[in-house]
Amino acid sequence: MTLREWLAQAEAQLSAGPHQDLAKRDAETLLLHVIGKNKAWLMAHAEDDFAGCSAIRYAGLIERRRKGEPIQYITGECEFYGLTFRVTSDVLIPRPETEHLVEKIIELATPGAINLEEMLEGPQNPGAPSFRRSLPEGWESTNPTPPIRILDVGTGSGAIAIALAIKLPNAILTAIDVSQSALAIARGNATRNNLAEQIRFLHGDLLAPVAGEQFDIIVSNPPYVPEPDRDSLSIEVRDHEPALALFAGIDGLEIYHRLIPAAFTALAPGGSIALEIGYGQQPAIHSLHTEAKFSGIQFTPDLQGIPRVAVARRLQI
Structure with missing residues (x-):
C-alpha cells in the first residue's frame, strides 16, 4: 500500500x-x-x-x-506558548486557555506592577526572608532591581514555569507538584529547554515544601473539575488524563479552599496570586479570596468570554 x-x-x-x-x-x-x-x-x-x-x-x-487516547499522549508531545513539551498520561495536556494565565503573570511581573523595594525585609515585613539574602553573589552590581520570586503550585508538565522562565529570565522560579512522576516530566522539559538550572522543582502537597518562604507571585492551575461532572467529560479527558490533576471534590473547589489562604501567608506584602478557574466558579473564588483578606480581586475571560483567570493581591501591610 x-x-x-x-x-x-x-x-x-x-x-x-x-x-x-x-x-x-x-x-x-x-x-x-x-x-x-x-x-x-x-x-x-x-x-x-x-x-x-x-x-x-x-x-x-x-x-x-x-x-x-489524546493524540498528544500518542506522539508524546504538546505545543504550549510556542514551545514543545513532552507529555505522558502522568501530566495534564497543557491547554491554550492556560496561556492566559502565563500572560497575566508576565503582566504582574512587569516593572511597576509590583513595588519590589517594598517587598524587601523592613518595617512593613519584619522577619520575612529578604530578596538579597537569596541572590547569587554579584547580582546587585549588575541587577539593581531584585528578581521576582515566582512559585508555580501543581506544575504538572512544567509548562507554566518553563514559559515564565523564558519570558522572565531574571525571575527566581520554584515549581511544586504532589506527583513524583509529573515532576520527572517537568524536569525533563526544563532540561529540554535549557532551563534545568533556572527552576527549582520540589515534591509535596501544595505549599508544604516551601513552608516559611515568601514569594512575590504565586501561580497555579489546580484541579477544579467537580466529581459529578466526570461522566460529562470527553473520553480523552475522562479515561486518559490523570484524575489527580483534574478532580477536586463535589464542587471542584477543594484545592482552592486550601491553596488561597496558604498563598496569602506565603506571599510577600504587595505580592499577587493568579489562578486558573473553572466554568461558573467566579463567585466562589471571589468569596474565598475575600475571606483570605486578598484585595483587588479581578477576573480575566478566555476567548469564549468565560472567566478563566483570577488575580488578587496581598496588601502591603
Missing part, C-alpha cells in the same frame, strides 16, 4: 471513533510522526510504498487514537 492509501484507510478508521471531525487531521499527524517528515514531503511522496515495521507501528497508533 502507498502512503496515500494508508492515509485513506486510517481516516476511515478514525471516522468511526469519538472524533470524526478530526479524522483526516489526526491520520495525517500520526503518519508524519511515524515517518519523521513534514507535510510538504508527504505530498511529494504520497505514492511511495509504505510497509514493514513503520506501517505496523502506524496502524497501532491509529487504533489508540480510535479508542479516544
Whole structure:
C-alpha cells in the first residue's frame, strides 16, 4: 500500500471513533510522526510504498487514537506558548486557555506592577526572608532591581514555569507538584529547554515544601473539575488524563479552599496570586479570596468570554 492509501484507510478508521471531525487531521499527524517528515514531503511522496515495521507501528497508533487516547499522549508531545513539551498520561495536556494565565503573570511581573523595594525585609515585613539574602553573589552590581520570586503550585508538565522562565529570565522560579512522576516530566522539559538550572522543582502537597518562604507571585492551575461532572467529560479527558490533576471534590473547589489562604501567608506584602478557574466558579473564588483578606480581586475571560483567570493581591501591610 502507498502512503496515500494508508492515509485513506486510517481516516476511515478514525471516522468511526469519538472524533470524526478530526479524522483526516489526526491520520495525517500520526503518519508524519511515524515517518519523521513534514507535510510538504508527504505530498511529494504520497505514492511511495509504505510497509514493514513503520506501517505496523502506524496502524497501532491509529487504533489508540480510535479508542479516544489524546493524540498528544500518542506522539508524546504538546505545543504550549510556542514551545514543545513532552507529555505522558502522568501530566495534564497543557491547554491554550492556560496561556492566559502565563500572560497575566508576565503582566504582574512587569516593572511597576509590583513595588519590589517594598517587598524587601523592613518595617512593613519584619522577619520575612529578604530578596538579597537569596541572590547569587554579584547580582546587585549588575541587577539593581531584585528578581521576582515566582512559585508555580501543581506544575504538572512544567509548562507554566518553563514559559515564565523564558519570558522572565531574571525571575527566581520554584515549581511544586504532589506527583513524583509529573515532576520527572517537568524536569525533563526544563532540561529540554535549557532551563534545568533556572527552576527549582520540589515534591509535596501544595505549599508544604516551601513552608516559611515568601514569594512575590504565586501561580497555579489546580484541579477544579467537580466529581459529578466526570461522566460529562470527553473520553480523552475522562479515561486518559490523570484524575489527580483534574478532580477536586463535589464542587471542584477543594484545592482552592486550601491553596488561597496558604498563598496569602506565603506571599510577600504587595505580592499577587493568579489562578486558573473553572466554568461558573467566579463567585466562589471571589468569596474565598475575600475571606483570605486578598484585595483587588479581578477576573480575566478566555476567548469564549468565560472567566478563566483570577488575580488578587496581598496588601502591603
